[in-house]
Amino acid sequence: MRQAHDRTTVYAKLICSGLKVPFGESEYLACKRHLDDMTRKDFAYIFDAAEAERHIDFAEELTLGEGTKPQKLVLDGWQAFIVGCIFGWRVKYSKERRFREAYIQVGRQNGKDMLAGSFANDFATLSGYQYGLICCTATKQDQAKIAWKELLKFIRSDKDLEKLYKVQESDVIITSLVTGTEIKAIGRDTKSADGFRPILAIIDEYHAHRTNQMYNLMHDGQINVTNALTLVITTAGFNLNGPCYKLYKLCKRILTGAVKKETQFVFIAEMDEKDDIWDQHNWAKANPHYLWNQDNSINTYMLARLAQSAITAREIGGEDLVNFKTKHLNTWVKYSNGRLLDIGAWERCGTSWTLDQIITRLGVRQCYLGIDLSQGGDLTSIVLEFPLVSANFSDDIREKWCGPDSVFGDGLPKIYVWSHSYMPELALPAHEQSDLAPYRAWVNQKLLTATSGMYGVKTDYDLIFTELKELKDKYELEFIGVGYDPANASAFLSKLEELAGGADITSITQSAKNLNDATCDIVLSVKAQEIFYDQANELLTWSAVNAMTVKNGYAEIKIDKNAYEERIDPICAMVDAHKLYFMNKEPDEEKADDDAYDTFSDIINGLKKE
Numbered sequence: 001m002r003q004a005h006d007r008t009t010v011y012a013k014l015i016c017s018g019l020k021v022p023f024g025e026s027e028y029l030a031c032k033r034h035l036d037d038m039t040r041k042d043f044a045y046i047f048d049a050a051e052a053e054r055h056i057d058f059a060e061e062l063t064l065g066e067g068t069k070p071q072k073l074v075l076d077g078w079q080a081f082i083v084g085c086i087f088g089w090r091v092k093y094s095k096e097r098r099f100r101e102a103y104i105q106v107g108r109q110n111g112k113d114m115l116a117g118s119f120a121n122d123f124a125t126l127s128g129y130q131y132g133l134i135c136c137t138a139t140k141q142d143q144a145k146i147a148w149k150e151l152l153k154f155i156r157s158d159k160d161l162e163k164l165y166k167v168q169e170s171d172v173i174i175t176s177l178v179t180g181t182e183i184k185a186i187g188r189d190t191k192s193a194d195g196f197r198p199i200l201a202i203i204d205e206y207h208a209h210r211t212n213q214m215y216n217l218m219h220d221g222q223i224n225v226t227n228a229l230t231l232v233i234t235t236a237g238f239n240l241n242g243p244c245y246k247l248y249k250l251c252k253r254i255l256t257g258a259v260k261k262e263t264q265f266v267f268i269a270e271m272d273e274k275d276d277i278w279d280q281h282n283w284a285k286a287n288p289h290y291l292w293n294q295d296n297s298i299n300t301y302m303l304a305r306l307a308q309s310a311i312t313a314r315e316i317g318g319e320d321l322v323n324f325k326t327k328h329l330n331t332w333v334k335y336s337n338g339r340l341l342d343i344g345a346w347e348r349c350g351t352s353w354t355l356d357q358i359i360t361r362l363g364v365r366q367c368y369l370g371i372d373l374s375q376g377g378d379l380t381s382i383v384l385e386f387p388l389v390s391a392n393f394s395d396d397i398r399e400k401w402c403g404p405d406s407v408f409g410d411g412l413p414k415i416y417v418w419s420h421s422y423m424p425e426l427a428l429p430a431h432e433q434s435d436l437a438p439y440r441a442w443v444n445q446k447l448l449t450a451t452s453g454m455y456g457v458k459t460d461y462d463l464i465f466t467e468l469k470e471l472k473d474k475y476e477l478e479f480i481g482v483g484y485d486p487a488n489a490s491a492f493l494s495k496l497e498e499l500a501g502g503a504d505i506t507s508i509t510q511s512a513k514n515l516n517d518a519t520c521d522i523v524l525s526v527k528a529q530e531i532f533y534d535q536a537n538e539l540l541t542w543s544a545v546n547a548m549t550v551k552n553g554y555a556e557i558k559i560d561k562n563a564y565e566e567r568i569d570p571i572c573a574m575v576d577a578h579k580l581y582f583m584n585k586e587p588d589e590e591k592a593d594d595d596a597y598d599t600f601s602d603i604i605n606g607l608k609k610e
Contacts, residue, residue: 006049008084011077020296024285026268029255045098052088059118065157078288102265103251104233107330110289112233116202117150123200124176132181132199141187148185197221201230206244207237238333240545270330286330340547345527350535355418370577371484372569381421381569385577414530419540419570421448425456447539465495479503483576508576516556518579543570
């Protein structure tokens with residue numbers, strides 16, 4: 001074995017000093033976090049460099065059998081950094097490790113499964129934990145077998161290592177003869193996936209999971225297991241409503257210091273948001289294994305091969321482009337052909353300010369009301385859209401809300417959007433299964449009301465209008481206009497007229513011809529960060545991600561309500577409200593409207609290059 005030194009910290013210093021370039025901001029922040037934590041006073045954790053080296057050395061005792069001839073595994077610097085951090089950080093005055101969860105995101109073919117196999121070998125033989133369980137998990141057992149087979153390759157490539165394991169390949173079980181620990185491949189389709197208590201749970205390609213069910217099954221089972229680890233190793237994806245993207249966003253906030261979760265390890269190798277995806281110099285940021293040589297120089301041979309894939313992706317576009325960006329550039333695709341909104345821009349429009357703060361601190365009470373009604377037992381959504389006109393604000397409000405350090409940047413946004421939804425109580429469980437959406441969690445977060453009237457099986461319009469009236473009275477709201485989808489509207493029109501208080505009530509015909517201008521204006525306003533919303537409203541963002549567009553024969557667009565099973569009702573209600581806002585815009589607010597559709601058309605057809 002090598003003479004012990006601190007390869008973990010050496011790599012962190014290499015990145016933070018800028019001696020290895022290029023690197024992405026996320027990788028830099030991961031390394032900086034390690035170095036900063038080593039200097040923290042009164043910190044509950046300590047980095048044990050000798051222990052880190054022991055596990056790095058143990059990984060490098062493995063043999064890579066795949067290829068023309070066997071060779072010893074030599075970890076890249078970034079791989080040694082990951083292994084060293086996870087095994088080296090521990091609680092002070094204890095052997096208990098700091099990190100109980102790890103999120104690792106790198107591009108395709110960067111040795112993810114090989115790294116997972118080395119972790120499985122380490123936990124099975126070096127941990128000292130007797131008769132434990134290691135789970136290689138995925139959505140399907142066949143996918144889970146990929147990481148499991150990486151360990152099998154290591155075992156069969158080394159006669160000495162092979163003596164330490166018993167392999168039951170037909171049952172997909174490897175048993176360590178040292179500790180009695182079993183390594184299994186578990187898919188969500190595996191019978192009796194519940195009840196596991198793994199010392200190591202490898203969640204492979206988490207981006208493909210539609211729910212967090214497997215993650216929670218594994219992690220919850222570890223609560224009483226000392227030194228257990230839930231390890232996510234994945235590439236980026238395009239399911240922005242999936243659990244992996246939510247975990248990714250959390251981990252990004254951990255790296256920036258916005259969230260303090262000391263037991264979560266994060267390593268993300270990705271391009272930066274403003275990077276040109278066609279600049280080959282940037283590709284190495286997302287591919288630390290096959291685009292980097294061991295001497296930290298760029299692998300020009302592999303770079304040239306990737307460039308050939310880039311030509312195909314750029315010229316063909318569509319799915320080829322999405323695949324190139326997600327798998328090779330490790331980039332979450334926040335815009336796809338046909339999606340209503342640029343989700344990256346939508347996320348930047350989120351603010352921590354709530355409806356109560358907007359009204360009480362700014363004194364804004366005039367708003368448009370949009371209503372999207374359900375059919376019987378589905379989702380019903382309401383939206384309040386508040387025009388924000390800075391000229392009406394006092395000097396102290398403008399000073400607080402405008403400028404580079406303000407909540408809204410250099411100027412006030414034009415619109416604040418608030419949304420709330422309703423669903424019959426007895427419909428929640430069925431819709432959670434069909435929509436794969438956490439409706440009951442949203443009820444607890446007060447984003448959704450579960451109605452019990454009408455026996456809990458049909459939409460309770462009485463409750464909806466009662467709550468709307470209470471909201472109107474509480475904040476002394478003044479409706480400028482009320483827009484609604486005429487479908488299913490006959491049952492509530494009289495109540496709507498009473499609620500409107502003299503404001504115009506408009507039936508919003510759900511056609512592309514009628515909704516085109518307002519829909520395009522929403523898209524452009526989001527890109528310009530002129531629309532803001534409460535970022536805690538996960539239900540609103542969920543529907544924003546789901547919303548797709550459809551064109552008529554005149555190339556006019558509207559939201560396609562039949563594009564997906566996932567609900568888009570809050571965004572539909574927002575369009576209804578915005579239609580009225582758009583009709584009442586002042587002339588000076590309509591600048592660039594002539595180019596609005598052309599710009600939007602470029603976006604949805606993928607003609608506008610990033």
